[in-house]
Amino acid sequence: MQRNDTLKxxxxxxxxxxxxxxxxxxxxxxxxxxxHFLVTNDDAATVFPPSTVSFYAIAADGxxxxxxxxxxxxNGIAGGYFGAARVLVAxxxxxxxxxxxxxxxENIAGIDARTHKLxxxxxxxxxxxxxxxxxxGLAVSSSHLYASxxxxxxxxxxxIQPGCTLQFMGDLHAQGLNGGLAEGMAIHGNMMVVxxxxxxxxxxxxxxxxxxxxxxxxxxxxxxxxxFPDAVDITRDGRYAIxxxxxxxxxxxxxxISSGKLTPTAVYTLGTAWNSGSVRLSPDExxxxxxxxxxxxVTAAFFDKTTGQVRxxxxxxxxxxxxxxxxxxxxxxxxxxxxxxxxxxxPEFSTEKTSYIGVLRFLSxxxxxxxxxxxxxPFAGSPASALLSIGVYPPRPF
Amino acid sequence: xxxxxxxxxxxxxxARPSSNSVVKNPPELTxxxxxxxxxxxxxxxxxxxxxxxxxxVYEASSGPAEAPTLRLDPGDQIELALTDRFTYFRxxxxxxxxSPAPHDPCAGGTxxxxxxxxxxxxxxxxxxxxQGEVSVTxxxxxxxxxxxxxxxxxxxxxxxxxxxxxxxxxxxxxxNGGASGVLIVSGMEKAKPEVAGLPERILxxxxxxxxxxxxxxxxxxxxxxxxxxxxxxxxLPSPVIQMKPxxxxxWRVANATAQAFLALQVVFGKTAQxxxxxxxxxxxxxxxxxxRMIELPPGGRAEFIVTGPAVGQGARLMQTEVETGRTGSxxxxxxxxxxxxxxxxxxxxxxxxxxxxxxxxxxAGRADVMLAEGRATAVRKLYFAEATNGxxxxxxxxxxxxxxxxxxxxxxxxxxxxxxVGALEDWIVANHSGEVHTFHMHRMHFLFLExxxxxxxxxxxxxxxxxxxxxxxxxxxxxKLRMDFRDPRTAGTFVFHCQILHHAEAGMMAKIQVNP
Numbered sequence: 048m049q050r051n052d053t054l055k056x057x058x059x060x061x062x063x064x065x066x067x068x069x070x071x072x073x074x075x076x077x078x079x080x081x082x083h084f085l086v087t088n089d090d091a092a093t094v095f096p097p098s099t100v101s102f103y104a105i106a107a108d109g110x111x112x113x114x115x116x117x118x119x120x121x122n123g124i125a126g127g128y129f130g131a132a133r134v135l136v137a138x139x140x141x142x143x144x145x146x147x148x149x150x151x152x153e154n155i156a157g158i159d160a161r162t163h164k165l166x167x168x169x170x171x172x173x174x175x176x177x178x179x180x181x182x183x184g185l186a187v188s189s190s191h192l193y194a195s196x197x198x199x200x201x202x203x204x205x206x207i208q209p210g211c212t213l214q215f216m217g218d219l220h221a222q223g224l225n226g227g228l229a230e231g232m233a234i235h236g237n238m239m240v241v242x243x244x245x246x247x248x249x250x251x252x253x254x255x256x257x258x259x260x261x262x263x264x265x266x267x268x269x270x271x272x273x274x275f276p277d278a279v280d281i282t283r284d285g286r287y288a289i290x291x292x293x294x295x296x297x298x299x300x301x302x303x304i305s306s307g308k309l310t311p312t313a314v315y316t317l318g319t320a321w322n323s324g325s326v327r328l329s330p331d332e333x334x335x336x337x338x339x340x341x342x343x344x345v346t347a348a349f350f351d352k353t354t355g356q357v358r359x360x361x362x363x364x365x366x367x368x369x370x371x372x373x374x375x376x377x378x379x380x381x382x383x384x385x386x387x388x389x390x391x392x393x394p395e396f397s398t399e400k401t402s403y404i405g406v407l408r409f410l411s412x413x414x415x416x417x418x419x420x421x422x423x424x425p426f427a428g429s430p431a432s433a434l435l436s437i438g439v440y441p442p443r444p445f
Numbered sequence: 446x447x448x449x450x451x452x453x454x455x456x457x458x459x460a461r462p463s464s465n466s467v468v469k470n471p472p473e474l475t476x477x478x479x480x481x482x483x484x485x486x487x488x489x490x491x492x493x494x495x496x497x498x499x500x501x502v503y504e505a506s507s508g509p510a511e512a513p514t515l516r517l518d519p520g521d522q523i524e525l526a527l528t529d530r531f532t533y534f535r536x537x538x539x540x541x542x543x544s545p546a547p548h549d550p551c552a553g554g555t556x557x558x559x560x561x562x563x564x565x566x567x568x569x570x571x572x573x574x575x576q577g578e579v580s581v582t583x584x585x586x587x588x589x590x591x592x593x594x595x596x597x598x599x600x601x602x603x604x605x606x607x608x609x610x611x612x613x614x615x616x617x618x619x620x621n622g623g624a625s626g627v628l629i630v631s632g633m634e635k636a637k638p639e640v641a642g643l644p645e646r647i648l649x650x651x652x653x654x655x656x657x658x659x660x661x662x663x664x665x666x667x668x669x670x671x672x673x674x675x676x677x678x679x680x681l682p683s684p685v686i687q688m689k690p691x692x693x694x695x696w697r698v699a700n701a702t703a704q705a706f707l708a709l710q711v712v713f714g715k716t717a718q719x720x721x722x723x724x725x726x727x728x729x730x731x732x733x734x735x736x737r738m739i740e741l742p743p744g745g746r747a748e749f750i751v752t753g754p755a756v757g758q759g760a761r762l763m764q765t766e767v768e769t770g771r772t773g774s775x776x777x778x779x780x781x782x783x784x785x786x787x788x789x790x791x792x793x794x795x796x797x798x799x800x801x802x803x804x805x806x807x808x809a810g811r812a813d814v815m816l817a818e819g820r821a822t823a824v825r826k827l828y829f830a831e832a833t834n835g836x837x838x839x840x841x842x843x844x845x846x847x848x849x850x851x852x853x854x855x856x857x858x859x860x861x862x863x864x865x866v867g868a869l870e871d872w873i874v875a876n877h878s879g880e881v882h883t884f885h886m887h888r889m890h891f892l893f894l895e896x897x898x899x900x901x902x903x904x905x906x907x908x909x910x911x912x913x914x915x916x917x918x919x920x921x922x923x924x925k926l927r928m929d930f931r932d933p934r935t936a937g938t939f940v941f942h943c944q945i946l947h948h949a950e951a952g953m954m955a956k957i958q959v960n961p
Contacts, residue, residue, distance in 0.1 A: 125836075127837055293834045294835060295831070321877070340833075396836060
């Protein structure tokens with residue numbers, strides 16, 4: 048690993064604290080005013096016009112209204128890693144910003160969710176200006192945004208500043224034990240956990256802004272077989288990291304990170320649905336929503352946030368249009384920021400005409416569950432969109 | 446420039462013919478007194494902004510020549526000395542450090558792009574080092590000549606086979622550069638008297654990509670070539686096949702591509718003409734049939750009789766579009782050659798004898814009728830599957846026996862299948878992925894019985910078959926293949942795999958151990 052700091056932290060941190068304080072008020076106001084939307088990174092690869100994010104109003108019944116398209120000021124790449132989040136809604140406490148990556152332009156856009164005003168796009172280091180053909184994944188803390196550039200193999204650190212702007216701090220070249228690049232990233236407090244997609248995982252200390260390895264890079268337990276972690280989520284209390292795996296079947300792995308380092312993962316197989324490269328905890332942490340990316344299905348599993356144990360739940364049928372209108376699905380987002388999240392939205396990836404957003408209803412039956420696509424599902428994405436990442440505002444509270 | 450970096454070598458490969466020249470048979474080497482001796486050198490030549498050229502070169506009387514056709518009779522011995530002098534390193538990679546100790550190719554080696562070996566695709570030869578072993582044998586570009594030595598059995602089926610690199614880490618790159626040739630076991634005219642005396646035309650379809658990077662997406666421009674002549678019409682004029690008007694020729698076609706699925710048609714005007722199929726994958730078919738399309742997966746071969754067009758009649762050899770599944774690679778239509786009828790056409794040399802009435806059985810060694818009627822001693826279920834990290838990969842490829850954990854192939858791992866001499870097994874091979882795969886068995890043919898549970902009207906012996914892509918819903922597509930291990934010569938450990946070479950390199954391969 049090598050480190051390419053390009054800016055001294057000491058000049059930035061005091062300003063960041065002030066920005067964070069100002070942002071809390073703005074975000075709280077947003078949550079109160081009933082604003083509720085879904086946003087997609089359209090990831091369009093066409094050079095003209097530039098790519099967009101699309102804002103959909105979410106109606107009371109969960110349906111999505113015609114989107115407002117906002118330029119990201121750059122070009123997407125129409126695909127890449129399943130585990131990488133290409134669009135993020137800033138966490139509560141900050142300005143209502145949406146961050147979206149432009150993988151072909153190798154930069155990050157900041158967009159004010161209320162005014163739809165574009166800030167940036169913002170670039171990383173010179174080495175990061177290399178075609179990110181597997182996308183640029185994003186993760187965000189209360190003060191920083193981290194971008195995994197699949198072209199350079201670097202994780203870039205950005206200071207979050209007012210008006211949805213970013214200030215680039217520096218890069219860390221991050222590579223897995225078998226040569227993989229950072230795919231899924233998740234943050235809790237001062238800890239960032241990374242899945243490399245090559246069977247290995249690692250965590251970083253981000254207390255100083257720049258990521259510093261915790262020295263715990265390791266092969267996941269599942270990598271002995273067929274399970275290579277691609278995506279990661281972290282419990283609200285920061286006790287467990289949960290990995291979704293690229294696989295011929297469905298599986299998640301759980302690592303106890305309460306010590307501040309990764310511990311050997313426990314593997315939970317979730318059935319035969321194909322692939323599990325995206326994983327998302329429900330707002331109440333009782334359920335894991337797993338995208339069977341290659342099989343066009345969604346799997347739900349019950350999660351015990353006290354013990355970190357996972358119990359098999361249910362799997363949907365293949366979503367409407369699978370292998371006819373779309374080929375892969377991306378990461379699930381929940382309609383609501385509370386409870387089990389209400390309806391589930393899932394990006395349906397196609398590069399032929401347009402992508403779609405599938406909608407599913409999760410019902411827990413006590414001992415089991417059902418996952419059923421709604422009658423009105425799917426909703427068409429913007430023209431030329433290639434959807435793998437979506438977000439919902441207000442965001443999950445962790 | 447030293448060995449580090451992408452080495453430009455200006456004289457590594459002989460010049461290849463231009464796209465619009467007349468198609469000629471490859472140079473040929475035949476056995477003398479029962480032995481065919483040949484010294485081949487694997488070389489490379491990197492061209493600016495063009496595909497890498499990779500070649501099997503030998504010293505002909507006229508100077509260096511490339512990719513000879515090796516012609517042997519049943520019972521002949523081949524003594525092939527292969528010297529690896531391939532020098533190209535994939536961009537951003539470094540050459541391995543030279544080993545201080547003498548290297549034993551039979552003990553393995555590096556997976557650098559410079560390593561190599563040879564697979565004699567389809568031949569019934571022992572799976573031992575210096576013969577048919579491919580999963581361990583590794584020849585480095587600093588090694589002395591490596592000797593392949595084996596005998597074509599006296600009861601070997603007559604027909605067309607082919608040779609190509611099959612070392613993990615380099616096979617696809619080297620094949621895409623053009624490193625391949627064909628091997629003909631003589632005797633087709635005895636098995637199929639209808640081809641006796643006909644001009645014998647040998648056509649090798651290869652494939653080249655501009656970009657050698659397996660992670661690049663989309664890959665470089667898709668290109669086919671016919672006997673090394675680029676088939677890229679209308680961007681380039683097509684290769685020209687000259688025939689005498691209305692005269693029959695015996696065409697022997699090999700799909701020597703890494704991943705192209707061929708569906709060949711001989712088209713006069715806009716009408717596909719019937720061609721008479723006489724052999725598949727090196728084995729005479731049970732009964733010759735007239736077809737208007739010949740489908741060949743990567744690695745497959747077909748031998749058929751073509752009648753030339755009339756003078757002035759527009760005629761073409763066409764590759765028609767093949768659907769490779771939702772996540773499969775593009776496989777577009779392409780004109781492979783123009784067929785021009787002219788009275789003074791220089792025909793290729795004719796096979797021995799004069800054409801005669803078709804024979805129904807021909808090859809004395811054929812056992813497929815008995816195979817089809819026999820009772821299987823075991824049924825095995827296997828499946829192709831993929832695990833991908835994203836829409837562009839990276840992807841791990843698996844060929845797994847049902848009930849076992851999917852694993853990418855490990856040459857030192859245990860065999861996935863253990864059986865014994867005497868077994869007659871039905872293998873049902875499923876495809877759990879959204880792209881087609883090709884099942885290839887080393888060292889033996891199998892009887893291709895069924896597709897998706899439907900019996901084929903004319904089961905034939907094959908060594909490479911297509912397993913259709915899964916369509917996203919419904920049952921997984923399957924093929925049913927009968928494996929005959931009754932011959933004591935099948936004893937040994939060898940491999941089966943997907944013949945899409947980068948799939949095999951990325952793990953879609955497994956071992957079978959046949960105990961005596």
